[in-house]
Amino acid sequence: MNTLSRWRRLASVCLVSLGATVASADDGMWLLNAPPTAQLQERYGFTPTADWLEHLQKSSVRFNNGGSGSFVSADGLVITNHHVASDVLHKLSSADHDLLEDGFIARTRDAELPCLDLELNVLMSIEDVTDRVNAAVGADLDPAAASAARRAVLAEIEQESLAETGLRSDVESLYQGAQYHLYRYKRYTDVRLVFAPESAAGAFGGDPDNFGYPRYCLDVTFFRVYENDQPAAIEHHLTWNSAGTQEGDLVFVTGHPGSTDRLITMAEMDFSRDVSVPQVLWWIKSREVLLNAYSKTSGEAARQAKDELLYMQNGRKVYDGEISGLLDPALKAMKQAEEERLRAYSAAHPELGAEGAWAEIEAAQAELTDLYARHRLVERWNFNSSLFEKARELYRAPTERAKPNGERLPDYRESSKAQFELSLFSEEPIYPEFELIKVKHHLEFMAMALGSNDPAVVIALGGKAPAERAAELVMGTKVGDVAYRRELYALDAAAMETVEDPMIALVRALDASSRAMQEQVDAIDETKSQAHARIAKVRYALDGDSVSPDATFSLRLGVGTVKGVQEDGAWIEPYTKIGGTYARADLHEQVFPFGLPESWLEARDEVAADTPYNFISTVYSIGGNSGSPVLNRDGEFVGILFDGNIHSLVWAYAYTDTLARSVNVDVRGILEALDSIYDAQELLAEINAK
Template identity: 25%
Template sequence: MKLLKLFILFLSFPILAQQGGMWVPSMLEGMNESEMQQLGMKMTAEDIYDTNTSSLKDAIVHFDGGCTAEIISPKGLLLTNHHCGYDAIQNHSSIEHDYLQDGFWAKSQNEELPNPKMVATLIVSIHDVTNTVLEGVSQLTSEAEKQKKIQENSNRIQKSFPKESWQENKIKTFYEGNQYLLFVTETFKDIRLVGAPPSSIGKFGSDTDNWVWPRHTGDFSIFRIYADKNNKPAEYSKDNVPYTPKHFLPISLDGISEGDFTMVFGFPGRTQEYLPSFAVEQIINTLNPAKIEIRDAALKVQDGFMRKDKAIKIQYASKYARIANYWKKWIGESQGLKKSDAVQLKKDFETEFQKRVVAQGKQDTYGNLLSDFEKNYKAINDYALARDYFIEVVYRNTELLNVGFRLYQLEQIYKTKGEQAFNDRKENTVKSLENFYKDFNVNVDKQVFEKLIALYGQKSPLIPTEFKTMDYGKTTDEIYSKSKLTSYKNLQSLLSGEASKVIKALHKDKGYQLVKKLADNFYENISPKYDAIDLEIGGLQRDYMKAQLELFPDGRFFPDANSTLRITYGQVKGYHPSDAVYYETSTHLEGVMEKYIPGDYEFDVPAKLIELYKTKNYGPYAENGKIPVCFIATNHTTGGNSGSPALDANGNLIGLNFDRVWEGTMSDIHYDPEICRNIMVDIRYVLFIIDKYAGAENLIDEMQMVHPKKSTKK
């Protein structure tokens, strides 16, 4: 394709080393490789990605579909974040064996705990299939027809592209639909919990410190990949053996210094770096404020219960963290976008864009893009806001409504696919909800419901008429006293019997009646219009991306994150968050002790860690008599990079990515190298906790420790 040839040509231009961007590892040769080496990297592009010999990519794992992990031993030992393993740690916890509070350490492989349905995926190879995917697309006129043809072509290629029987083919879109890459993957299904520090280490600072610097969190947990006797993926079996990887990461004990090269390798979830100014304004002024208000209300209710009841704390710990994570992120994102004047920067770029359109005679092709964006974002505003209210209130933050919505989907299956499909789905739903109700507290959810349903009725556009005059307190009391959605036993009763009986029973249930009104309204009055306008915006975004690549040949364009394997590189570097304030690059155990509040939900410190601090029993992990805890760098990361390895110039493990700084959370939309920093656990803190705190020398013995800086000096 002419577009891709242009982009490859652009990559070869010699330019000064820069930072920012999430780059596909199979396409590093040229500009990226040169930049990385200018920043201090000692490796080649082939050391990072190679399909003929082992390379760094063979140690990078897509962990359970949402995080990243890395292989750190020849026996398939996996390192990821504590918050990525949190659900598994919680599922193995009870009042008697509270691994969240006390931690867990397997001193032998026999003690490692299996995790049903957890998966770990490795990338075998990456292939450009753009031309084949886009065959027959250009002559089509409507956006819907184009997307249908692209999907048909993609399905055909995924089925026919060569792979081994245990492997999978997955096609992903890049540059807003201007490029398509096929990933050959291997997914392992026997993943066992090996070790986790107590939450007072792995979650130290909890929600108060989330998204902020300085940070003192030992955010790590350890798992192991098991395979069959042929080293291939297999379902859990006691006969499985530890996986032997093609590559595992050596661990550097030399630490980091300001200016050191860093590379984060992982699976970033989603960014939107090329949105027009109209979209960014809508995020700042309309969508984020609504979502923040909804989650703020839910969190206040849950927090009140969790602080008073240990059982509720265990039930809601993971859910609370999940809700709080993006609540706080959206707050920081909006503030950062305003502070960095992102909307005006977008408008300035759009002015230059329009000038180049005219200068290069592209008015017929690209001249109306910006005005079409403006028109469509105005048209979608109320539908986008109503959609967010429905998702946040019904689907994500009110548990009774979430259950009701799953049953609503069950009813739709009955209507569209018949009784057999209904019965199959019903059986799976009932089984899956057993674990759901294990962590459900009706009193907590009742208060959340009352707060959120009031917000929905008072502030969401396009609501059912009766919601405008609803008595929210009375409705709450009626539903939570009469609905069978409030307990697993009652739900089983509600769903027992043949399909027609179940549907009749559902329609009589007060909780389901409310959900049905909300869902019917969503699918009749909100979703169709939103989807239609969003489809048009998607087509505009594809053309806008193509235009930027054509009109700015000297530009720096990386594909937006889409949960595929990427590398991002930068340097260890402090920053100025505000006037007269400077943040250094590293934190130490002294900072943990400074924040220590005995018995506090967020800032308690285990007695053994206090003892190690007082006796300075640090082993080989200290630097200048101090234990390093976390550090920051300029790597461009996002959700999904949680658990990603931070690597040094030689590809050795120096840290574990887990967060971003508050001032730079807007980097999903606008990356600013002055204030955007990713936060990593120093690997020496991880080793110190495993070795000195947990006494898990069996794990230390598996790893390969190196001293690259000392070797260089010699």
């Protein structure tokens, strides 16, 4: 959703948006164990009950590929966005059958397609473990030792919880390290595709319409979770209310927003503006050019690159939007005033122990500046290659397994083993020709960014030109074979050192320096985490619990109203109609990305044109909220969130409801499309909308 933007718009958009912020329940991504009860009652006359919150929590679903969803039947039916499902659809496709292009519908349960390496999580419980984490990290430890102590206690908590409950157990850091909560999830790994529209309908309008409004998208896909080869029996699932909403209605969203930076310091914001965002943008734009060029070489190349190209285009847009916001004087002034308020209170209350915290973060950011590009290019971005990523996972596995659980890297902890192996042994197709051009590009990019004499670049190139080296690595490795990966995974560390595979050899040559660099970054993060914990005491003393923590891809509750927007002197109604899709397609002469699929064209006379299709609300959302259910006061499904408008870009740093809006598919539009266009009577009967 909010990974999409109109990158051509100027920073002045964000400046106008910041004109009014609202201190209310709307202004937050709330923990479900700490909802804004008083604010909801004061503004909307609504108080959520414990049963209401539990029902929404256990009806909500997290997708391991970065999105949200919800259960909508007792037989494990799950709804999410088409663009959340695109990665799954791509992996299930082949040169002969492109599910992204053609769509899919299972008329019977036997026809539902098993998905590759897709894991869905349902949050079962939350436990505050802050005191235990803090007790394990001594105040006299240096940053490296403190980081190791923190890693050890987190691993201990997660493993104890997994052993006790059998549930996936993740400790989430909240308020930049001021709090730690243990989240326990039920995992579903037998997930099957039920329905997906054609991309021409699910992504109608494409790049020109993204991060805009009005919109006309059927951005929905259905899956089903299974247990013991049978549809899972689900107690908590959402009822669909076919009446939908009206303008002004109170609505809620439960989803998993990925990341926000509302509580960062000015030093961290300056780092984002001057270092991290520009470097990531350079990398993304370079990859987008590469993928566009490769896509033009053949139809099959275009199919292979399609999902990744869309991802890069989306990333380019959101980071273009972020840099516009970071350069916005209004945002900077607002953040500066907030920081000065906190620092003044800290100076007046030395007993809170926050003096010096801001200076420590500033020094940490300066240290990170020298590491950032190399850390991303050598450790984080995996040479833009699935083969390199899996080779690194295999090479590190025996070394990490030999360590005590608390000393391992997070992915190798016992509590993460099931998720790690699901990904490592995925049967997803890997295309050598596609991998080759991506590895070549990464080698060239490394040399440009770090210099051709940089030690990591020299090792990566191996004395060869990028094209020759890429061919040696990609065409010479056997890591693409799942059976070979299983063989390597069974080796001990000594045996792994003798493996003669070019991709494994590259990982081996880089690993010591790469690990050392990661340890430096971890120590810097530890310094910042401790400083933020002290700042959080100041914030709490001033504001209490009226501020929600930044997003961490954990379950949150969003609040808002269905509301149109006054933009450029014109009032934009909150709803579009499904008939407007045909009008917009005709206006563009049915040319991509405005060409409708055959199913829509054939059903044109059958579709109830006045049916509400997409709508906007003031609910605070960000990337990761894609697929979040939109709910009414009764907790009933009335839509699904899939995007934000251009003004919502500023939500990464500050909330405003002046112009910013979340964009959703209306329940009535979904039902009408399933009925009149796709004749999905089985789905409609299962949903059983009121």
